[in-house]
Amino acid sequence: MGDNRKVPDVHTGQSSGRRARAQCAGSRGGVPGPRQPHLRSPQAQAHAYAARMYPRTRALPTRPAIALWKLLLPALLVLGLGGWAYRWVTRPVNPPLQPAARQGTVAGDWTTLQVFGPRAPGQSGHRRTLDWAQAHLTALGYRVTRQSFAATVREDLGAEVRAPGLTLRGQTLDGAQGGEQEGELVRIAPGAGAEQLQAQNLLGRLAVTTCPPGPWARLADAVVEAGGLGLAIVNDCARPPPLSRIDGTALPLLTVPARDGAALLARAGQRVTFRATTRERPATAANLIAARVGSTPDVLFGAHLDSVPLSPGANDNASGVLAVLELARRAAGTPLAERAWFVLFDDEEAGLNGSRLFVRAYSYPLRHTRAMLNLDMVGVAAEPLGVAAHEELRALVRRVSPATRLFEEAPSTRETFGRTLNVTGRSDHAAFKPLGVRTLFLHRGLDPNYHRAGDTVLDPRLVSGAADLAEGLARAVLAAPWTPREPCGITGRDCR
Template sequence: MRARRPLPTRPAPPASRLALFAALALGLGGGAWYGLSRPQNPPVQAAAQARTVAGDWEALRAFGPRPVGEEGHERAVDWLAGQFRALGYRVNEQPVTVERPFDRGGTLRIGALSVPAAALYGSRGGEQAGRLVRLPAGATAERMEALGLRAQLALTTCRDWEDTEWSELVGRALRAGALGLVLVQDCEVPQLQRVPATPLPLVSVSAADGARVLARAGQPAELSSQVEVREVTGRNLIAARVEAAPQIVFGAHLDSVNGSPGANDNASGVLAVLDAARGAAGTELAGRAWFVLFDAEENGLHGSRAFVDAHRFALRQTRAMLNFDMVGVSAEALGVAAHAELRPLARAVRPGVRVFEDDPPGRETFGRNSGVTGSSDHVPFMAWGVRTAFIHRGLDDGYHAPSDRTLSPALVQEASRFGTRLAEAALAAPWTPDEPCEGFRSEGC
């Protein structure tokens, strides 16, 4: 019997084919994983697009004052983030940590009289005793010292210093040797101005109590002010489509000062940015703009500084940063303080627009030590060479006061529309970016 020949076998596939199949499998799996894991734009909700500035204000005002670290602030930030997401923008939150003083009450005692005292915004509290020295309106440091203020307590009124910032008043009193300051809140519109952080009691008393205190000028008094300084963390909100580059940055600060509802300063700016984002949803502008709400502006531009520090490379693409601050009350006509290259664009989209220099008298300013002056969140962008436009209607009577409760939705929308047209003009105009990061060796590049 003949031996059975072994059956032929299929040759083993070449290693190159196996490698190709493995690469395809990995590629398909990796592509699927990337598609599932990459950031996605949320869907645009029709209800969000149908909202109005007036409706947004009704919702935002319900949260009350918005100082960093307060409950109203946190609720407002959460609500705003939800509004941007509903308009189809992905929202990133950037932490902003600052130290803030919180007033824990105080007392002024003059013999048998005891009245409550509130720490002035920014002061750090303390306890001191001395004679109450009545300061006349506008007194210089030399005049204060001649009145015997050294090692005593200064006593004055809000009305006496309506034309002078309280920081200047405090500076003069301290140069004259004062151990503390008592300010009677008798202005027609109560003020909430910031003062320097000194280790001395700087307080205000009500107009009713102030009348009794003023009658005792010259008498010995004891002043106590309790202030707790806490580290609190706010949040910048950065709303943008996943594919969007920050060729335009729409910005506004979302916090308010202590005790102020912050309607015009600066719910009006926040609502203008939200309205611009609503108008841009589904358009080409949405792919070329970031909508940013900065935190802790009232504490010294902390949010905008943190944003610029974290996005310096991305901001090399920015053709214009538009900052909306106090645009809901017509203290003055709608105006813009803009980079020289943006001014003609502003005049073209709004003939006759008020053009001003951003160094308004009577308002706190920041950034002077860098050679860049200004009073709002565009200043850090200017310091990095970004062209900015500060859109503003001037200081109204409610500035930094409990009376800052109202705004005009129509004025807010007008500012928003102006900003959007200016953004579109900046995108359409020829532009050559500066290159501050030559060789990519500079900090932040």
Template sequence: MQLRNLGAALAALVLVSSAGADIENDLRTVLKFGPRVTGSPANEQARSYLEAQFRALGYDTRREAFSYPRFDDLGSDLRQGNQTLSGRALEGSTGGEVRARAVRVPGVGTPEDFRAVNVRGQVAVVARGQLSFLQKAKNALAAGAAGLIIVNNEAKELQGRFGERVALPVLAVTSTTGAALRDGQALELRVRVRDGEVRGVNVVAFKSGVARPELLFGAHMDSVFRAPGANDNLSGTVAVLELARRAVNTPLAARSFYVLFDGEEDGLRGSRAFVQAHAPLVQGLKAMFNFDMVGVNVTPLNVTGERRLVETARQVAGLPGSFPADSGSDQVPFDQAGVPTLFFHRGLDANYHQPGDTLADPALIRGAVDAALSIADVVLKASVPAGHSGP
């Protein structure tokens, strides 16, 4: 296609969406699988569905597996009387079951706070705050506690890590659960954990024959434990699929890769694995666009990233933006490898990493795709030398 026709073709894609119903169907279908924790059956079900959608559009796909060590909570809780209360083991905790009394520790769990009560052989209950989780646990161990419960300062599940192995069963609970724990009441603390290797799998979609893409559109498809992940990050996943759907049989598809990363929630594992495995390909990219949490309008759609791309986004899509690149999602390994990146997001919603993350607005996802297509048009024009007549 002539360069003068490239902009017109991409502009038409921005204005015409054939995917309104498709986005809604994608959201409904994948959400039914449940939380997409890397290595889980739901994660594989989602990957198979999404891979099939790319293939139905005429894209080739390949799976790229990687592995890494991970700490897993296998279903920890505590029992008090006839009540079973949920909680989550802190990463680094030892597994085990403890039957003892609950002893509320005053303050935030300093050594002085522990000396004010007798927790020897008991389950210490301490509030979150001021001290690190690790220091609270070490103070509990020094005081002779058989187990530890850390109470969050809000009615949300607490996920955290020690940074090293702690020889104590430790459970984090919400403020609501913490308020129900009565001092001196007998309870059973059950911390069930596993340390081991987890297998992640990225999905890469591309047009046949495309080996050195100029653009890469990415999003992570995994979610966290107990969170269905509609906004974080099925919204971004569906945005990438929608981009592929709207770009099919255009010059954009012939110059792009579409990648669904796994293991983002465990430390950007999938994107790091991709960058490491494809150094020449990555170095040839003109830009990497990443989509994370674009389905809930906490703030209007905005971008962070490389200065030139942010300025382009401001000019052609009217998006607020800032630089340098944001440090919290899959664009980071690409940015660190020297690739210009642009991160599309709408802020952290109230259900971030919570069981209530069940809603994403197709219109907002479509808006992110519209903006990305406008910006991609400019990036591709700039990357084609004068007089070049091919895509």
């Protein structure tokens, strides 16, 4: 049958020879090995069986676990270094000052700017002006922030006058919100003042007149002040009327063509209905804020860059834009550049919207602004250059330029039917007053082409003269002692 010593044991998987040797080893007092289960104690066999049937789910720890902080600390260090590197790479830096930019002149800038045409938001001239001015200021070494915001352009959908047996078509006055009112028609003098209108008792009635000698907005304001519910102007003007912008009321303010004037004037004393319809469409406007990185707005030079839709806006207010660019050019590379901001506001003609947004966004740095200098309509000598100054700065103006005309501003609000309304025809410095910022408003008065299509001419020498005065006033303000008044409240927006 052969040698049975090589036949494995069916119970232990060992050959007879190996089992014999294991038994000999056991008889010599050796410790039972893993292949000698029959020599183990019952408890050992039970443990061995349990180990085979129920293996451990994890290995027993052979050394202490790594402390969590040893893992987190390197990770935090890597993240911190990465964040610092990102901030360093993306930190704001000043663009290089290009020597050629400092060689510019007011006359040269005007040659470029006048090509763009009207600059109302949404017009091509508006977009081109923004791009050109931003590139100009960047070349002077300023970091320019474009503060974009949504604007609204009001479009005229037509106006009409209705009476029994009569319907006349017309247009809504520029900027008016429109509305519909019915009342007795009263004819007023084209140049009627407040006293005359009060004497005619316009309260709750509708007014009609022929071509006013001055801005139409002035007469419309007077009619509203007198309690009138609407105004119709017969456009029989010998020359194009001023493009006065009407704001602050939702009453029907309209114009009808000269051919319908006689029919409308004949209805004086009768009840008629005025209706003016407008539609608003969205547009994008943007303030341009030019400042050196790390600079403080100890003084702020500003001007609005937009115009009314139908006017090229040479004096109103390309002249102010050119003056601010000239001031930025003079300050470039000097200590004044580190203490001044240069801001071109947008959407001023629709209600100081750009300057109001700027004041809300930058209220904290403006707490330490010593003066805001606003330049508006400084390129035509309608009147001698004047300054409307904060009461604390009037003596400084007299000291810097004794011959300069000081004038008082009209109020920025009016009371109508028991409501306080903003008069949006004022200029951008008005937005800084509620914050307590002292203002200096440089202005040469209203010229005959104010808000007209004929506003195409300005004198670069007058613009440079306004920049001279603004620079002198700014340097005097910076040299004068001044203690900022801390605002009350946490945000500093409530009072000062």
